Amino acid sequence: MAPPLYRLVIDTIVERIATGALQPGAMLPSETQLGAELGVSQGTARKALMELEARGLVQRAQGRGTFVTMRTPESSLFHFFRLRQPDGSQVTPRLEGESLRRRRATAAESRALHGQPEHVFEIERLRRLDARHLVYEMSAVPVPLFPGLAERAPLPNTLYVFYQQAYSCIITRADERLRAIGATGRAAEALELAEGTPVMSVERLAFDALDRAVERRKSVFRTDAYDYFVSLS
């Protein structure tokens, strides 16, 4: 089966974004130009651009044009940091501590991540809001996909903005597994909680524009004052 023409258009644009040929914030060709360039009609180019917008890779605005999505700290937090005030309003935690190192991937990490990497960069972080410690996070990313990451410490507050700006790697979606557990060991210590205090354990696998699993993150949240907010559809 020959793939439909709009698929070819989509793949072309995705590739340009993933290779950095189209930078974050850059304006794409108009529907008409893109169609002419790739030998399809304006309507077909349009269909491809609409699909890319639905995936979150580009943003379109009537009268302005189509632009490669630029993650800002705000949009990144809104999409991927799910803790909310009881009234539903966003919270913006501060970064408190960070440690970064290169190490061998665990078996589970190697299995889950793209390219079955032997080594990962581990980014350990602690975030607080006001006087309270909120989250303990441990992210692992494949060394081959993020060359030289260790030399860039300290990393900015929002990792997904950094991945995009430094590596043209746009996180588009993530799967999460949640559990209620009793705080233990390093997490309990970091969050300054008694062992056994109920906390939310979140195991996240994040995917990029090419649908590759590029980050595995284990977080431990305090949910005594905030809610973990999700939408099902």
Add this chain to the structure above:
Amino acid sequence: MAPPLYRLVIDTIVERIATGALQPGAMLPSETQLGAELGVSQGTARKALMELEARGLVQRAQGRGTFVTMRTPESSLFHFFRLRQPDGSQVTPRLEGESLRRRRATAAESRALHGQPEHVFEIERLRRLDARHLVYEMSAVPVPLFPGLAERAPLPNTLYVFYQQAYSCIITRADERLRAIGATGRAAEALELAEGTPVMSVERLAFDALDRAVERRKSVFRTDAYDYFVSLS
């Protein structure tokens, strides 16, 4: 601003589904017929049907036609019961106990639910998998939207299938707030857990095809052997 024509088509179909004029599983008119009936082109009717499919209200299949989504226990569990095996496979719990009564709505329920109802039906349920108690659920639905619900006990295993079949009320999405808490009181007793054992508290607000908040559900999950699985995008 005049609404676009495809919006009128969408609203027409949504209304027919919500009133029961189009029953679950019923076949819709073809793109051409629908366009002729409503005085728009086939392409505009098509756009409306695509949008309705994206919302989950209809399902389309090449060569067969377009059909009103029929919730089955399987599809309902898959979409709205988020507990999964550690390997990601679905679990299908059994209904263990149920109690149903009419009572005054709490202030929070009245505020959250459509029509600010004074009274709700409360459906209390306990589910187990194999030997283990898994979930304690308490659902509240507005009395005005579900007339005569109390006389229909015992209710089937999956409430959302029942809402659709008995009341033409299709749940299309839900917002959830999650917390890790220590099990207390009735929930601890029902789940046969010691007080303080970490469990997942889930507060859900479910919306129908008209985007009305029609159910408020508080659940308590054991997550010692299973994961609560969510997707972010």
Add this chain to the structure above:
DNA sequence: GAGTGGTCTAGACCACTTT
């Protein structure tokens, strides 16, 4: 005013399902 995306049309052909 020029350029962009948003809506809408009319028509064509293809791929698939059903009878």
Add this chain to the structure above:
DNA sequence: AAGTGGTCTAGACCACTCC
């Protein structure tokens, strides 16, 4: 063979943004 949705085109006009 008939009927359905899926793809694709060419063209039109509108609404909006920016210069």
